Amino acid sequence: MTMLITWEIVRASGFVAYALVSLSVNLGLMMSLRWQSARWWPRQFHYEFHQFLILLAGFFTVVHGVFAWLDPFMKFRWYELVIPGASHYRPLWMALGIIAAELGLLVVLSTWLRPHIGYPWWRRLHGLTFLVFLLATVHGLGTGSDTKTPWALLFYGVPVAAVSLLGLFRLYRIPGLLRWGTAGVVGFWIVGIWWVVKGPLQSNWSQVANNHQGTGARIALASVPAVTSTPRGISPTSVQGSVTERQVGLGTVQLNLWATLPSGNMVAVTVTGNVVEDGSLAVTGGTALWEPPHSPAAFEGPITVTAQGVSATLHPLSGGKSYTFQLTLTQLNPAAGTFAGQVQITAE
Known part of the structure; x- marks a missing residue:
């Protein structure tokens, strides 16, 4: 029963963290477009709420990682959840999630350090939020055990569509970038849909994602020390x-x-x-x-x-x-x- 509880917490916290990151990115784009109301949705409240969502997403990301480490069936070692590529389970797609989490931490730190690093550097680092969102999306689709369900595809698809649309509105205000931006967004969607169909939605994805080493089941597959004695069976x-x-x-x-x-x-x-x-x-x-x-x-x-x-x-x-x-x-x-x-x- 412990395994069931910990894994359900891993799944739930991952979805909550992704939802919060998605909402934060969309609110950030809306703020850059100045879509707010001085009476009902003042800019300062918009900014504070945007920052609060980032911090809350960080909290649920920590919960996500801690309970993945505690899960008795996955048996992650601590460094597998910190070092990209060290995971025994779906190493590439886990690595993307780890990088997203660490970049997210950098974004949070940049906000606290803004008075010391200045606005230009803060703005550059804050732009990493889009990369965090993209990596988190691919991580969720690549490692998630719910990816093949219609509700999960909708859960990932709606935020990506919203960010794409708001991004185009943002590019519309920059002369000369709308055409290239539209081509980039369309190309991104074509490649993304192709990858989802040919990758996570395939019946053998668990084997492919796990480097063809087993089915990708929740079993520790990391290397272990050499056997000192032969078990008797x-x-x-x-x-x-x-x-x-x-x-x-x-x-x-x-x-x-x-x-x-x-x-x-x-x-x-x-x-x-x-x-x-x-x-x-x-x-x-x-x-x-x-x-x-x-x-x-x-x-x-x-x-x-x-x-x-x-x-x-x-x-x-x-x-x-x-x-x-x-x-x-x-x-x-x-x-x-x-x-x-x-x-x-x-x-x-």
Whole structure:
């Protein structure tokens, strides 16, 4: 249940932070266009509210990162959420989010330091807000587990459309830039829509985004220290654990099963599939993970679903012996959040 709570907080805080950044950027453009009312929406209030939204977005960005670090299934190391490109999960798209957050921090600092750095430098640094917005948009589309849902596409599309439109109004006031600006915005939308259709909306995006290393499931895939001893595996053992079910696209469902055995072994399985007419799940991919007790090693591999249950060949993330994984399910109840069965892991 902890994993479910932390991941939902990660998702919610990310969406809230993006909404606040989007609103702040649009308000900034409206202020530059002098769209305000001296009576109902005075310029000073507009400016203070714009700044407040930036600070609030920063707060939710911190919440987003902290709970991603706390999530027991993702198992991010702290530096993966600070250093661009260090993440084991969708490294490129995570990097864009990290860069956006760090540039956002620079924008906030520039506002506080404005009396010391002067208006010209503040204005240059404040312009980075547009880059923050763009990087945050691509980060959300590239890493978000909700990207394939219509509401998420609308959630990202509306702010981008608003910024594009207000940007054109702004360029209209600068002689000679409207034509080039319009061409740039149209080109941006063409490239953006093409990327979304050919990228995040594709069924294999989780593998592509994760550098073709697994399905991109919420399993720690970072390198680990070398194995100091060979785990013995698990003899046939009864297992009871937790399961969550999430919709990750139109008709696409992801099941996450995980359990810690009395022996200290942790096993987890992620299954992704499409719901068919009879209500069953046509499996399209998945990953199994095993973390032995008292060992720095972790083993993972793609799953195969058979009549007997879930099987996989688990490979060590740092080199060494492989294992055969077999999970036989006797009970699976996503509504209740539980599953039961028997697990066996043997050395090959």
